[in-house]
Amino acid sequence: MGGTSYNLFCIHCNQLICEVAKWKVNKKGKIAIPDIINVTTRDAEDAVNKDLLCYCGECIGEALQMKTCWKYFLNSAKITRSVIHNSDKMTDKQSSSSRKLTSNKETDKKSSLCDCNKSAEILEMKSRFENLEKQMNSMNEEYINKFKDMSKMLILYKLEITRLQEVIWSLHPEFDLNAAFTVDTSNISLALNNC
Incomplete structure (x- = not known):
């Protein structure tokens, strides 16, 4: 009888992150994993550890530097999982590789859309801030005159x-x-x- 393993995906863009044999969430809501496949890293605030970023830009976990190696932890709130039975592993690997190719293309499209959306949101927020500032100044003048x-x-x-x-x-x-x-x-x- 075959065992069970899990594919872990980013909750925002469905990008495959890795495959793990065990699914165990610790008290902090983190999942310890042996290695990482589809993420990038950036320096964390403490400059010793690193944040794990999905290709869509979402921070999905952290890499902690130990004495001899790195340990990887994913945030359980930022990922989804799918069950893989070992007897079905070959078909699942094939489907995951095709899924990986399509999701990479989708991720590239989404990241460019995200950048456009972010810049549009930033411009909108700036204009809203300027309008609020003008309203506040006019209200101040009005109250001083009153x-x-x-x-x-x-x-x-x-x-x-x-x-x-x-x-x-x-x-x-x-x-x-x-x-x-x-x-x-x-x-x-x-x-x-x-x-």
């Missing part, structure tokens, strides 16, 4: 209250109207000076 108008209106009200106080005092000198008509303008003058 604040100045409100401050002027409050000062005019204060002057009107003071004028009315003088009229009332001249007509009725016995009334103490200071407590009723006191308005604190210190904050308003400070705010106007800052504008």
